Amino acid sequence: MTNDFPGSLAIGIDVGGTNTKYGIVNQKGDILSQSEMKTETFATPELFVDGLYEMLKPMMDSVPTGSHIKGIGIGAPNGNPFRGTIEYAPNLRWKGVIRLCEIVTKKFNLPSVINNDAKAAAIGEMTYGAARGMKDFIMITLGTGVGSGIVINGNVVYGHDGFAGELGHSTIRPGGRTHWGTGMHGSLECYASATGIAITANEMLDENPAVDSLMRQYKREEINSRIVTECARKGDKLANEVYKFTGEILGQALANFVMFSSPEAIFLFGGVTKAGNLIMDPTKESMEKNLLPIFQNKVKLIFSELKEADAAILGASALVWKLDEKSNSVV
């Protein structure tokens, strides 16, 4: 996975809108120490990095003798690996372009590298997870939104401007549901995200007033993908329909992605995957049905091997092992 000397360690930092998780990771993907703090309490990125340093310093001081911290990897929404920045992230209180790598490197006196969170997850899977040794795969993160990290020929796809891999925004239902944020119609994220699943559940409850459902025990605005999953597991018909509908659309989108880059595997990751077979079975069926025969029964559709709780730190830390391959701040 890396040619660094055995004592090499990496710091992984996952910057989220609410919480920031951080930890120290060895080359096998063991997290030696980890913790988290609130992101939004820090008024400026500089104060945020000062706060991080305070928390990480004791961890860094207590790494095993003979080990060495190689660098810092950061996963963040709208993280730009080419410029070492976070740019116009809608869910963070710091606006505009934030030169986070510069601030981090100055404070910690260590090289640092940033990437968007979905691409970091793909690199994490490639470094520590089930994608080890794979040269062509796609990671789809199904959370509040739908993110993606695409690996082709062993490299993450960035495109000519660093923005490649916005598969959540590809149109799968032309003229369909309006996206709450982009205003676009019928994008994958409108349906396959946790947000989309809650909308589908509400729509189905509205459209089937005569059908009894456990989901009716909840206030409409409370219904989320976790509740839909619980109801479906209890045998609720409508809740099961929600996942069938979601899987059919997700499978169609995945089939399109397969015919683009012919990956060996597609990994599903994120909160929605807690629905297990409820989401996996209809997605797989729909994907296979929408593939040309030459692609059928070849692509492994699997859940990520990284533990949800650790994945963010692991993904961010994995960026560090790639530090040498290109310039200092690009993986």
Next chain:
Amino acid sequence: MTNDFPGSLAIGIDVGGTNTKYGIVNQKGDILSQSEMKTETFATPELFVDGLYEMLKPMMDSVPTGSHIKGIGIGAPNGNPFRGTIEYAPNLRWKGVIRLCEIVTKKFNLPSVINNDAKAAAIGEMTYGAARGMKDFIMITLGTGVGSGIVINGNVVYGHDGFAGELGHSTIRPGGRTHWGTGMHGSLECYASATGIAITANEMLDENPAVDSLMRQYKREEINSRIVTECARKGDKLANEVYKFTGEILGQALANFVMFSSPEAIFLFGGVTKAGNLIMDPTKESMEKNLLPIFQNKVKLIFSELKEADAAILGASALVWKLDEKSNSVV
């Protein structure tokens, strides 16, 4: 474009269902000599290669003094670069797996390389055309079908099995028009190919019996994309609508491709591009409308620079310059 010595020449062979075009090309993309012959008159691939040799021998004997033929590049439907084969091509009379490179190399005593025709076109554009120096672009061939060649980070995308880049078969209208060959519903090829355009024209004539149209001068089965173009250029309203409809769908599909790999440019190539602005304008408008803001007004959507008549030979010949980069029969 290549580091070969100045006198290096390449043979380009484009195997089509009806005709095979061939020629000798220098490194600048000048075709020194070219001709064509019927493909289907040859009962076996061996006889076909014997025929090719008869035709090419005099051309090879008359190349300028001091020049040297480096190898043979072949573009063919279902050409597999990894195995040097044509595999199960529906439009050729030779069935199954044909080890064409082996037969060609034995007969000509020259290294040979094969690729599918759309990928050869992409390599041709990268070698001699408007994609020179580009690392990320997509070539879309709009002919009887819709083919594609995707280049990411300077390399053609093959995927884990060599079959990547079947963008014509991606679903853009779920539950839409049934594909005449695959039986799938609403794929891009159903609409944006010459075949699809003829179907759209016929549908629009049926659905608008009261609307006068120049297209009604033709027998229904005669109507093709050339006739639609001619009528549209004469101001025919319905014929113009055909291209607006086609462009809207093609643009939606291209927007999805852009959000996958963020290419610097998309090249359109093939017979349908003779419609010029009739197809370009609505496609561009629709593509931009369906992109996330971060991708808008960035991607060059342009027609291929290679002359239609020469492109097949140029594309095939371009494979030869890449012969050194990997193994003998892989580009």
